[in-house]
Amino acid sequence: MKKTFCIKTLGCKVNQYESQIIREGFLKSGYVETSGTDNADVCVINTCTVTSVSDSKSLRAFNNAVSKHKRVIVTGCMVESKDLDLSKLAGARFIVKNKDKSRIPELISPRDEKAHITGHVDSVSGLKGHTRVFVKVQDGCDNACSYCKVRIVRGRSRSRMPEAVIRECETLIKNGSREIVLTGICLGSYGRDIDKGISLAGLIKKICNIKGEWRLRLSSIEPKDVNDDLLRQIKIQDRLCKHIHMPFQSGDDHILKKMNRPYESRDYLDTAAKIRGAVPDAAISTDIMVGFPGETEERSQNTIAFINAVKPMRIHIFPFSKRKGTRAYDYGDIISDSVKRKREEVLGSLAEKLAMEFTNKFMGKEVRVLVESKSATNGLLRGYTDRYIKVSFEGPDSLKGEFANIRLTPATLLRI
Numbered sequence: 001m002k003k004t005f006c007i008k009t010l011g012c013k014v015n016q017y018e019s020q021i022i023r024e025g026f027l028k029s030g031y032v033e034t035s036g037t038d039n040a041d042v043c044v045i046n047t048c049t050v051t052s053v054s055d056s057k058s059l060r061a062f063n064n065a066v067s068k069h070k071r072v073i074v075t076g077c078m079v080e081s082k083d084l085d086l087s088k089l090a091g092a093r094f095i096v097k098n099k100d101k102s103r104i105p106e107l108i109s110p111r112d113e114k115a116h117i118t119g120h121v122d123s124v125s126g127l128k129g130h131t132r133v134f135v136k137v138q139d140g141c142d143n144a145c146s147y148c149k150v151r152i153v154r155g156r157s158r159s160r161m162p163e164a165v166i167r168e169c170e171t172l173i174k175n176g177s178r179e180i181v182l183t184g185i186c187l188g189s190y191g192r193d194i195d196k197g198i199s200l201a202g203l204i205k206k207i208c209n210i211k212g213e214w215r216l217r218l219s220s221i222e223p224k225d226v227n228d229d230l231l232r233q234i235k236i237q238d239r240l241c242k243h244i245h246m247p248f249q250s251g252d253d254h255i256l257k258k259m260n261r262p263y264e265s266r267d268y269l270d271t272a273a274k275i276r277g278a279v280p281d282a283a284i285s286t287d288i289m290v291g292f293p294g295e296t297e298e299r300s301q302n303t304i305a306f307i308n309a310v311k312p313m314r315i316h317i318f319p320f321s322k323r324k325g326t327r328a329y330d331y332g333d334i335i336s337d338s339v340k341r342k343r344e345e346v347l348g349s350l351a352e353k354l355a356m357e358f359t360n361k362f363m364g365k366e367v368r369v370l371v372e373s374k375s376a377t378n379g380l381l382r383g384y385t386d387r388y389i390k391v392s393f394e395g396p397d398s399l400k401g402e403f404a405n406i407r408l409t410p411a412t413l414l415r416i
Contacts, residue, residue: 002030002031002032003030003031003032003041003042004031004032004033004034004039004040004041004042005026005031005032005033005034005040005041005042005043005044006033006034006035006036006037006039006040006042006043006044007019007022007023007043007044007046008037008043008044008045008046008061008065009046010045010046010047010048010054010057010058010061010076011046011047011048011050011054011076011077012048012050012183012185013134013136013181013183013219014134014136014139014183014184014185015046015048015076015077016134017124017134017135017136017183018046018098018101018102018136019044019046020124020127020133020134021101021102021122021123021124022044022046022075022101022102022104022105024124024125025102025103025104025105025106026042026104026105028105029105029106029109031105037064037065037068037070038068040070041070041071042070042071042072042073042108043065043070043071043072043073044072044073044074044075044104045058045061045062045065045072045073045074045075045076046075046076046101047061047062047074047075047076047077047078047079048076048077048078049076049077049078049080049081049149049150049153049323050077050148050149050150051318051321051323052321052322052323053321054078055078058076058078059078059088062074062089062092066091066092071093071108072091072092072093073092073093073094073095073096073104073108074089074092074094074095074096075095075096075097075098075100075101075104076098076101077098077149077150077153077154079095079096079097080097080098080152080153080154081149081152081153081324081325082325083324083325093108094107094108098153098154102122122164123164123167123168123171124168124172125171125172125175126171126172126175126176126177127177130177130372131176131177131178131179131370131371131372131401132177132178132179132180132181132217132370132372133172133177133179133180133181134180134181134183134219135165135168135169135172135180135181135182135183136160136183136184137159137160137165137182137183137184137187137190137200137203138157138158138159138160138184138185138186138187138189138190139154139155139157139158139184139185140154140155140156140157140158140185140186141154141156141157141185141186141189142156142157142186142189143186143222143262144260145259145260145261146258146259146260146326146327146328146331147259147289147292147320147321147323147326147327147328148323148326149323149324149325149326150185151185152325152326154185156193157185157186157189157192157193158193159189159190159191159192159193159194159198161194162191162198162202162203162206165203165207166206166207166210169207169210170210173210173212173214174212176401177214178213178214178215178370178401178402178403179214179215179216179217179370180207180214180215180216180217181216181217181218181219182200182203182204182207182216182217182218182219183219184219186222186225187200187218187219187220187221187225188200188221188222188224188225188226188230189222189225190203191203199229200225200230201227201229201230201232201233202229204216204218204230204233204237204240205233205237208233208237208239208240213403214239215239215240215241215370215386216237216239216240216241217240217241217243217386218240218241218243218244218245219245220245220246220247220287221244221245221246222246222247222262223246223247223248223263223267223268223271224262224263224267226244226246226271226274226275231274231275231278232278234275234278234279234282235278235279241386241387241388242279242281242282242283242386242387243282243283243284243285243386243387243388244275244282244283244284244285245284245285245286245287246268246271246272246275246284246285246286247286247287248261248263248265248268248286248287248288248306248310249261249287249288249289249292250288250289250292250295250299250303251265251268251302251303251304251305251306251307252265252295252299252300252302252303252306253265253302254294254299255292255294255295255299255303258292258293258294258328258331259289259292259328260327265302265306268306268310269306269309269310272284272310281361281362281387282387283313283314283358283387283388283389284310284311284312284313285312285313285314285315285316285388286310286312286314286315286316287315287316287317287318288303288307288315288316288317288318288347289318289319289320290317290318290319290320290335290340290343290344290347291319291320291335291337291339291340291343292320292328292335293320293328293331293332293333293334293335294331294332294333295320295335300343303347304346304347304350307347307350307354308350311354311357311358312351312354313354313355313358313359313387313388313389314351314355314388315347315350315351315354317344317347317348317351319337319340319341319344320335320340358387358389359389359408362385362387362389362408363408363409363410364407364408364409365407365408366405366406366407367385367389367391367405367406367407367408368385368386368403368404368405369383369384369385369391369393369403369404369405369406370383370384370402370403371383371395371399371400371401371402371403371404372384372400372401373400374397374400375392378392379394380392380393380394381393381394381395381399381400381404383404389408391406391408393406
């Protein structure tokens, strides 16, 4: 009987990509994937440590697997932390560093079986049941944001060679992927460590030459990395989604300086204006951190005013979390949890209002949607436009995994 495995992934798109690498390695080595820990011989927990909540979720997933007497392998950013209390991982069969993730099938095999293991892979070929696939083109970060632990556990910025990325994208498209999302810890820094002639904009241009019925999306881009070359690609490449996720964390210049973010609020406003100058109806989404040490009510209001000026179509709102090893860990002027929750609620209401304002621009217009799934509750098809507007509409199952033209209306989205 073949051995079985399952993977529990926490955290960012890079982690999700790396879990797919692990998954394909197990499948190549003859394992069978299961949907949960109950029936798995091997369970991999791919952890995250970006916040204390991420640590808690990672440990909860680990403890759940161990409680079922499974052969548990722990990997991911949490195990890279120098402050990790290893006693919390008692019961783990293996603890594997990020750099060795792709070798997990080989590492966990008995010595007499290693010669027969062929599970090492360095790219993904597809994801069964998914039309959208992440492709990691870069890892690590050279920034020094005072609150961020990811740069500590992931190391300095490292880019994949463009030829390897293009080959991977070609395989994915050939195997039926309809949307490829380029991702990295600091995506905008792609290529700087390889050669002066290699850049994210250049990579996008090459990838967009791949034939087929598909589209390309970018994950998070730092404001300082949105340059004229990148804006030109967003403007001219029909395959490239007109959507930029550009985190700015705070709209108050004092807080930005304490965060060690490499810009002021006016710089972000200028970049947003350039994006809309190139593509007037482009979608801009962002991240906002609430409750950073020293964020007074006045500074919080500065962020609200800033958001009203930028008008992002989607906002990921999250509270500040102290992380050992970062400069902000020792900052004073701590904001209470109750104040953080209140500010999250205020920003959440504003985010809903701005999302509706953006969506209303497309009401009555025809939009192109990649159909990703069908709701089990109401039977409606669901998917996203290139500007990351989530839609649902009636249609046949045959549209799943395909593109559809629909008309956006206030009540629902109707297929033409």
